[in-house]
Structure formats: C-alpha cells, structure tokens
Amino acid sequence: MKNRHLIQLLAPMFIMTVLYVGVSQLGVFLYEKITSVSFIQNAEAASVDLSGKTKKQAIKLLETKVESWKGEQEIMLSFDGRDVLLESDAIAFHFKESVGALKEQGNSPLIVSIDEAGLNGFIEERFPGYHLDQFPGLQKRIEDATSMLKVEETINLDEYFEGEENVFYAGELDKIEVTPGLSSFIDANPVIDIPANARFSFLEFLDSNGSSVSSPDDLGPVASLLYELILHTDLAIAERNISTGLPPYATLGLEARVNPVTGQDLVFMNARDSAYTVTFSLHDNTLKAQISGMASPYEYKVRTTGKKEYPPRVVKQFSAFIPQGVLATTQEGKKGRLITVYRDKYSSDGDVIDEERISEDFYAPANRVEIWPLNAAETDATQSDDVSVQDQEDEDGSSESDSEGSTEGIREDSPEIEGDDAAPADEEEGAMDEQQSPDGNKNGTADKKDSSDVKTATKKKKEEK
Template identity: 25%
Template structure:
C-alpha cells in the first residue's frame, strides 16, 4: 500500500512537470497574452500577445516621439528638448509590462546630448555630470505616462554650488529725504524674502510702522523700481492725481491707508529671492538677490508729454481795483509711458509695455477786481464773440451794441445803491462750479 501510494505521488509530480513544460513551451512559442484592463501608457494592449503589443506600440511610439514636447524650465526661460535626444524603448516596455494594470513607458534620454544642450542654451549654469543624469532621469520619469507636454524644473536637480546667484541692482535713494520712520521701514525691507510663487503686500510688510501715505508711497515706489528689473508679476499698483514727492515720474506706486490702496506683486518662479538695503553715506541702495535671471530687464520712459495749465480769470468784489490775486499758481500736467527691454547677451530680444501714467494739469486761477466797467466790457465782449459765430454777424452785433448802450444809459440814471445793484460787504463770490472764491 505504501508502495502504491509512492507510485501515485511520483506520477502526479511527473504530470505537473510535463504540464508546466508544455505551458512554458506554448508561452515561449506563441507569447503570453495580456489580460483585460492592461494598459501601457495611454495604449490598451488587453488581449494581445507580446509580439502583437510590440507591433502595435512601435507605430504609436514613433508618432509619440515625433510629437513629443519636452521642456526644461529655468527661472524665466524655457529650453525645448529636441526629439533626437529622446527614445521610447518598445521591447523593454512590453517586457516589463504586467497584465491587468497600468504600465509605464520606458523612455531613454541621451545624457551626452542633454549635456550639449544645456551648455548651449543655459550657459549661466554649470551642472555636473551627476546633476545632468538626474535631469535625464526626471525627463524619463515624466514621459512614463505618455502624456504631453512634459516639463522639468532644472533648478530642482542642481547643487547649490551649481546655481548662479546675482545681485539685481535697483535704486539709490538719497538719505536726506529719509525720516526716522522711513528709515525704520527700509530696515523692515532688508532681508525680506519672496518665496516661490509667493505674493507680497506692502501694506502687510509695513504693518506696525507709523508712516504717512507719502512715506509709504515713496518706499513702495522704490520697491516697484526694483521689481521692474525682474520677471515678477505686478498685481496691484496705483498712482495719484499728482506725483508723490521725491518719486520719479512713471515709477510711482502710490499707497493710501484709509482707502486700502496697496502695492502687491508675485514671484512666478520656483526660486526664492531676497531684498537687501545697504545704507551708504549719501543714499540707501536697494537690491534683490537670488538665482540669476536668464534675461536682463531694463525699464525706461519711452514717451513723455507735458501739458501746460490753462489760465482762468475770475472776478471778485474783494480784489482792489488795479490789483490781481493769484488764487492758485497751477501745475503742469504730464504723461509718462514706461516700456521695458528684455535683453540677452547685450541684445534686445523684445520690448514690452509696462504702464502709462497720467497726471492732469491744474489751471492757474487769477482773481481780478469786479467793477461796472469791467462787467460792461466783459458782457460786450461776450456778446461780440457770440455774434461772430452766427449768420448776419454785423447786423446782430449792431443791434446788441445798441441795446447794450441803452442799458448802460438807463443804468447810469439809476440809483447805484438800489438793492439790485448793491454789492454787500462781506458777500461771497462764487465761481462757475459753485465754490466760493477767496481773494485779497
């Protein structure tokens, strides 16, 4: 009985070995079949053998490679990787694929080709071979899904010593214009870090420092000039009806605490930058330190237009005859158009519009004495000007002049102290807008 049991066991083992051998031979000869819900990248290979999957994916991979969009991102520039540096390995992809799951695409990136590309397109960085291999591996990892476009941040795979840092010069502000409060505010700016994709609000930065709106506007304008020399995005900026004192036209970033008018900007890069303020004997220098930009940004005033103020004559009973009082000296208006050159290797790559700031002129207002002679002359001149714009100007003018003379004759016979002609002492004289005019 034991012998019989032994023979049965040996026969079972032999049968299983033969069955396994037959299955292996069949799989080797005909190729394994992928079960349902088997994908390689975005391609469905369910029910296909390895040979059939290779045949299908070969054409798909060729088309995918031709349309591949692989980009290397560095701060403010994009470097496109040529398709010649990319290869999708069909056989290795199918060999590693497992049934019933989503499988990655095996991509290969030429390290030598990538080294040449970075040396030509990004000469400001000096990556080691190890860093370039990391960048190549990152591209291969991103291409596993087969979804385009693919973007890789170069700066994520560089060592700190391989990342160039720069001091972006901005502005020297004279120290004789700095109050103690403004000096404290400059100290607050020193060391301010702007992280990746971070938004900075000057209201929040200066919170807790007692500053006037003028002082806050001066400081934010200085920061604005610094920011214009980067690729930072301006989110909120305001100007006044008249230029803030000590601020250069076209570069104003006015603030108003009561109205909540702020100056805000955003760092669109995956790198951090830090503001520095250096106090010198005659000025305060503000700079931005961080990874070097690929381009240089140079803002400038491309157009300037000045507007002369109008002279407005007004008449007041409070101005003595023979005298003129200047109620408002007036102010010239101005318009500043600011553009910015984007420069690479001392050549202007492109020019972009930044802003157009307009400051309206303020009219010069002169107060003249109010007399009967003046009033009559002014009325006569006004009637004459109206008559010249109509047909039959001479006839109408003569009639109006005659009426005017009659009015003057009759008014000369009237009592000048009558209520309709009396000028009451202390009575306010109003201009056309309804505001009282003050004179001496």
C-alpha cells in the same frame, strides 16, 4: 556475465532518472508556456493596448509604436526666447523590462533612460552658454513625458533653470525728505525677502513686522522705489495705487502709494522656485535699493510711451476785501500728466521676445485759483464782451452790423446806461446770452430786447449816422 548483470541492474535506474528529470523540466517549460500565453485583461503600456498578447508580441508592438512616435513627436523645449524640438536619440527605451513591469490593471509607463552626455550636448548646442547642470529636474521631466509617448508637449526650461546669485537692478531716489518715519522704517527693514512661489503684500509685511509707520508720506519713497525694482524682474503686479498728484520724489510712471489707513497696497507675485532679496540703504537725502536673486537668462526693461501734459485752468474769484490792483492766489495750478508704462522682456541675444503693458498713469491738472478785486469784475466782463463780439464778426463777416448791436456800443452812446449803477451786471448778462446763442448769432434775452434803454440807444445810433 557480471557486466551484463550490472548493466541490466543500472539500466532501469538510468532510464528512470532520465524520465524524472525530463518530465520535471518539461513541466516547467509547459507551465511557463501556458501561463505566458496572454496578459491580464485591460493591460496597457503608454496607452498601447496589450491585452491578449504574448510577451514577444507585446515587445514587437511596442517597438513599432515607439518608432512611429519618434517620427511624430513634437516635444518642445522652450527657453531664452527659442523653442526647439527634443531629439529622441538620447532616449533609450527598455521594452522587456517595461513588459515585465506591467500592472495588472491600468496604463503603465514605459521604462526609459536618458543619456546625460547626449542631452547635455543637445542643450549646449541649441542654447549656447547653458548646460544640463543648470536645469535640475529637467531630465526627470523628459523621462516622464517620453515614457508615456506624449506626442505634443512644451517643456518650459525657465521652471528648472538655476543660475548664480545676481543683482537684477539697482535704483535710487535723491533729494527726498527724510522723515523720522522713513528713517525708522529703513533702520528696521534694511532687507526684505520675497519668498519663492508666494504672494507679497506691503501692508501685510508691515503688520507681520510690527511696523508703527502709518503715514503714506513716509512710505511713499519706499513703495515707489520698490515698485521700480520689481518692474525690472518677472514679478507680476497684482495691485498698485498712485497719488492724486505726482510727488516731487517720484518719476512719472514709477510712483506707488501705500496707505495703511485707506488700505492702498502694493501687491505682487513671485512665480519662481527661488526667492528675491531687496536691500535698502539711506544716505543723507538719497534712498538706495537693489533687488537680487538666482540669475535669469532674461533681462527686463521699462519703456514709456504716450507722455502728455495738460495745462491747468485759471479760476477767477472776486472779493470786496481785495484792494484795487492786488491779485491774490489761493491755489497754484499744476499741469496734468499722462503716461503709459510697458515692461519688455529681452533674450540673452538682446531680442525683445515679449512686451507687457503695465499701466496708464494719469494725474489730473490742478486749477489755479485767483482772487481779484470786486471792481475788476466789470473789466473782466467787458473783455469777455469784446472777445464775444470779435468772434461774431468772424462768423457773420459784417463788423459794421455787429458793432451797432454790441453792448459796448450801447455803453458809449446811451446816457441812460452810463448813469445806471446796474450797467455792469446788465452788460455781463448780455454777453453771456450772446455766447450761449445756439445758432451762432448774437441774440439777447426777451427782457433785454424790450428794454427802453436799449431802444433809445439804438435810436440815437441811427440819428448820429
């Protein structure tokens, strides 16, 4: 009896407890079920619309999209002259975490992780000699690209490559004239830093360092050697000037002129994330320099083509102050020169992967100026007549006819002209008229044809025949 009363007493309490716990758990279950039926409107993950989807539906949809993306994606890694397709095996997608981290509005990225060992093995296989540690920041860049399921993108590994300190090129100019200005500049600036992601101007560098050197002759060797150095790197030339004539210390195609007075400058750009360092040294009459920085997988070489030379012309002047048989020269002639400069980019395998046309340098020839005695003008004019007559004989095929009408024949046979003081001037004028005849025949001027002296000389010619 007592047990029955105890059961009757405890039974209601047990039932009430079960009901209380069951109802509370059922409420939580129903609440979660109701609140997780759909997402907030316009919710997206990696541009995949998930509006109105349950979590399971969203996860399933994302899994399908990612599998399709793996077969379509063309994310390329470009480096050392090669472009390789990124393998997606090293990329892990976390769908539940991605759905749980969705933003209420907007496009949310997927949560991804990359197997570092797998990515490192991929780089070592496709780019022999390199490994993941040499590309800090690359892993994050790949995660950003894949988390948005980008189908096409090229990731340039040059932007992330960091090698050891390396000397890219060393050059020198020998047998230069060491001026006080040049020596002062080297003493004050043995090292020039070219900052990362910056523009470098030679004139601005002079101003910022308070340099007093202003002569282009003092700065020419430094600017030319600096220009030669940067042509062996990836530095981009923005401005460069040359002299009117190639200086004796410079190599054709590698000269650069800087003049603070006229504003002629040497400007170039460093697009790398690391700086370059240029060091100068002066030994006797030799200027040496080298450029160094973080190592690059590429090598840059200078190539020249189309080299030509143009001979100078001779300009003759006549003066009464020059004695007979004496020749004075007021300006020595110089050859003109032309050359085209290219910069070739080589991969680590020695293959040319790019060529850049840098410049076409032209130095005009300088005329040779000679001063002759005044009485040499007659001889010079006579020689010009002979050349003109010979040219006419070749054209007409009749030397007999030409000799009869030549001014040289008139000078020999006509007494009227032999005693005339103005004869040399007339002969020179006749030669010019014959050379300028548009139809190729020797035609004198109207005044020359009507001259009684010319008629007399022609008549005597006929009589002699």
